[in-house]
Amino acid sequence: MSSRRSCLFGRRSTARTGPCGSRSTLNLGRVPSAPSPLVVRLQQICGEENVFWRTEDLLVWEYDAGFDRHPPTAVALPGTAEEVAAVVRTARAGGATIVPRGAGTGLSGGTIACAGAIVVATTRLRTIVSIDRAARVAVVEPGVTNLAVSAAAREAGLFFAPDPASQKISTIGGNVGTNAGGPHALRYGSMVQHVLGIELVLPSGEIARFGGPVADLPGFDCVPLIVGSEGTLGIITKVWLRLLPLSEDVRTFVAIFADIDSGARAASAIIASGVVPAAMEMLDNVTIGALNAAFDVHLPTDAGSLLLVEVEGLSEETADWAA
Ligand SMILES: Cc1cc2nc3c(=O)[nH]c(=O)nc-3n(C[C@H](O)[C@H](O)[C@H](O)COP(=O)(O)OP(=O)(O)OC[C@H]3O[C@@H](n4cnc5c(N)ncnc54)[C@H](O)[C@@H]3O)c2cc1C
Structure with a gap:
């Protein structure tokens, strides 16, 4: 080279x-x-x-x-x-x-x-090319926002797991470039677990394709190398994304703790019990204050920490976990 x-x-x-x-x-x-x-x-x-x-x-x-x-x-x-x-x-x-x-x-x-x-x-590359319900694959251009993919997947009865907090405006190309993830990364991983294929314009100007609509194609798997490469290997022009079935039941809990230590111990105990929540986030007292000031959420101001936990699965499972 x-x-x-x-x-x-x-x-x-x-x-x-x-x-x-x-x-x-x-x-x-x-x-x-x-x-x-x-x-x-x-x-x-x-x-x-x-x-x-x-x-x-x-x-x-x-x-x-x-x-x-x-x-x-x-x-x-x-x-x-x-x-x-x-x-x-x-x-x-x-x-x-x-x-x-x-x-x-x-x-x-x-x-x-x-x-x-x-x-x-990639401002002009904003087309959701296709959503294949049976194969659970979305093909999108890089300028499509993360939230647009999530919404289109939901309309098709499916779920796109990577959910960075910037999902309203951040693009799939940028999400691939940074291996983005959000609260659901706890159970589902970040972008690298959800990209099946990438069309990439190489430094030579050739248009190459890595991976595709199905996982585990023959040959070297270059997709994980490209995900997270921050645009240094080429320009992504199309992405094949893995979609998941929507869960039958989703339950969200808020637990209030006196301090950060007890909140952190509870988070560890949940994981140690064998339950892998779909999402789990801890807020400290400063963050709680900032949220109360910015939104009409009325979180307890005297809490040392809060744990937000989302579990999902079959109704029987989530009922068990809730108990
Ligand atoms: C308020 C806020 C909240 C955030 N929350 C999260 C979060 O929860 N989780 C998280 O992971 N990140 C988060 N981020 C960081 C950021 O949103 C992510 O990194 C996101 O993936 C960037 O997407 P973008 O479209 O803005 O990409 P850009 O910022 O435009 O680009 C990011 C990188 O990807 C490369 N790139 C972009 N498009 C392409 C392409 N087509 N081909 C090749 N390379 C490309 C760029 O060269 C650059 O290196 C947050 C940022 C903000 C401001």
Whole structure:
């Protein structure tokens, strides 16, 4: 693999351009008056309205939910996998690094474009291609939100388990990129347990497929390598997701404790008893206060900790666990 190829995706920091994390300002003195040849080529691929290059347009693309900040050279919003591939080939030919981006809710600066990189955002790749009830598989484009997949699965009588707290806006591409998970990870694991296949635009611009609609296909299983790779291996353009049957019964409990230690001991005792709740979260007194201030939830303000426990399964099972 050539050195240019190996650094095509991801963030590069060089002495020449300064490190990521430097604060940008709206410096009208450096506004380019005309699009660069690279930008013109990106416009030919994606359409003029889907490429941003003016300084003021790039401001909203210079940060995510982490601490770093750095404006990209340009932002491209391709509308198909073929356009993504053409963008990658163009960037490669122009020697530009690429940073893929979903909703930008990542907490580790994975979408920050350093060293003249261009951002390729999945804003226009938002189609739920299919939901196969019998096979329990959803095929979705990377810009679809996590919550949209959950809602579509539920409509089909199925359940999509990964549920990061950002699920209203975070995308499946970003969820794959970060191996996201939420409260249900306790029982069902994080994204890596729920991705069956990935279509990926490689640094060469080829469109490759890893895995597919069924688990355990012959050959090397590269899917777990791609999940959590933060966009450094390529741009995901389609994902095959595992769906689960909806549980017959779901019960949620709130237990109140005098302090954090007793809440933590209760959580350990639940697991030790052999019950694996679908979700279990502990809140300390500070979090309880913050929730009461933000929402109309009326949680007990004098509690040292609260344990939220959700169990699910057959009605007989959940009744047993509740007892
Ligand atoms: C309020 C809040 C709550 C959160 N709660 C949780 C939580 O409960 N659990 C959790 O795990 N995380 C949580 N997060 C973090 C974040 O939401 C997740 O990491 C989420 O998966 C990021 O999705 P995104 O679409 O915003 O991705 P981005 O932030 O846009 O990207 C994240 C990474 O994925 C890469 N990427 C994005 N799209 C693609 C693609 N198509 N191909 C290849 N790489 C790609 C990017 O390059 C980057 O490295 C939370 C964040 C916030 C702000």
